[in-house]
Amino acid sequence: MTAAPSPTLTTLDRLWLTEAVRLREEHAGPLEDDEANRRARAQGGELAELIEYRALWLARRDGLINALQHWRQGARLAGFALALLALFTGAGLAWAALGDGQRPVNVFWALGSLLGLNLLTLLGWLLGFFLAGDSGGTLGRLWLWLSEKLARDARAVQLAPALLTVLEQRRLGRWLLGLGVHGLWLLAMGSALLTLLALLATRRYGFVWETTILGEGAFVGLTQALGTLPSLLGFGMPDIDQIRASGTLANDFESARQSWAGWLVGVVLVYGLLPRLLLTLFCLWRWRRGRAALRLDLQLPAYRLLRERLQPPSERLGISDAAPQRLHVPGSGTQLNGGDGAVIVAIELDQSQPWPPKLPGSVADAGVLDDREQRR
Known part of the structure; x- marks a missing residue:
């Protein structure tokens, strides 16, 4: 079923069908309109456009x-x-x-x-x-x-x-x-x-x-x-x-x-x-x-009453982006006691970059240094 309204419908036809759907719901009770409401909200626009879009979708579905x-x-x-x-x-x-x-x-x-x-x-x-x-x-x-x-x-x-x-x-x-x-x-x-x-x-x-x-x-x-x-x-x-x-x-x-x-x-x-x-x-x-x-x-x-369903004050969006493999946790790094080996440190690293990278055992992680005290 296509969501777009028929191009042959005039403005009077669209208002006519919208009113027919309203009278039908008034006499027979609310229709099953979850999909119609979702499509109307996705379409966007003024309230009158959303109500009309919903009614035309229901009118097409119900003949x-x-x-x-x-x-x-x-x-x-x-x-x-x-x-x-x-x-x-x-x-x-x-x-x-x-x-x-x-x-x-x-x-x-x-x-x-x-x-x-x-x-x-x-x-x-x-x-x-x-x-x-x-x-x-x-x-x-x-x-x-x-x-x-x-x-x-x-x-x-x-x-x-x-x-x-x-x-x-x-x-x-x-x-x-x-x-x-x-x-x-x-x-x-x-x-x-x-x-x-x-x-x-x-x-x-x-x-x-x-x-x-x-x-x-x-x-x-x-x-x-x-x-x-x-x-x-x-x-x-x-x-x-x-x-x-x-x-x-x-x-x-x-x-x-x-x-x-x-x-x-x-x-x-x-x-x-x-x-x-x-x-x-x-x-x-x-x-x-x-x-x-x-x-x-x-x-x-x-x-x-349709305003609350077609233009809700808040809407649950769900997960928009996948979670990263590792979360960035700012810290002062490992406490070094001295000795041999290399040390890696990040200074004011962008949080979108993963840290630390994979390191060999001989390299110590000194963490991400963001402020003066950590660098000291």
Whole structure:
């Protein structure tokens, strides 16, 4: 097993796996980590680097990195399935709004079919974002649930909670899930707009408005109010006479048809697609900005306990050098009583040099002389 972390892991992946290991130890108890701790201490560095290195070594040993890859594959499949659902939903909304062209289209019923669900979910997202702190909504939770189910890996059970925990450090969960939610609705409204254009280009539709209790002036004012912003982008808007004439089922003016079609396309684009596009780009910007600032939260109790094992105040090193064959013992040498023979003496000899050397029997050792008294 190699100790170096995989080069394909991003900074977010490394923090994600570190948090997954922490949650796993929190629920199942401490892991066998003696070797991981030893390798981390040998690696050296700051405490956050040591904790991350230890977690990645354990994740590789226990298969969490493979589980992460499986979870990602499941997340991609879940995202693809939701994207297909969004495309078919948008096309279905446009088809339900216009019908088959056999009957005149009630413009405000059509507008409600095209924008009603989109605006309601957008309002729910805004309320959750500002009041409850739940920015993912049903679609975000559905995506996480599908990702876990499609991963089909029992080791991935802690990955989704670990991801949310990491992202909550800088409240990034709202931006990631918001990016997914608005991106899906952007696909849905784009599909609805394209289907709407295709139907208007290939079928002949008449547009009317009907009411029982409201007056004609209410529809004229509402139509002009909704068409103000689209008209700034070049979309047509029926004039007052055309709006009033559309209140009768007998209306069949070609110019009125084109004006109502342009008005309907412009309103869907401005009030349906553009808000989702702007929110998608905003969430993407906040997500990228916050992701670059992610750090390991060393204030968590589990990480504070790891400090003692990864950065101990003292460490037993063991034997660093082999013992010499003979130890140097300073002394005054042998007491000489005179007589014949040679005498060997060392003056201020370095302690790394062995003393005395092997001597024949006729040579006497006078020892190592280090100070004035010994030399005297």
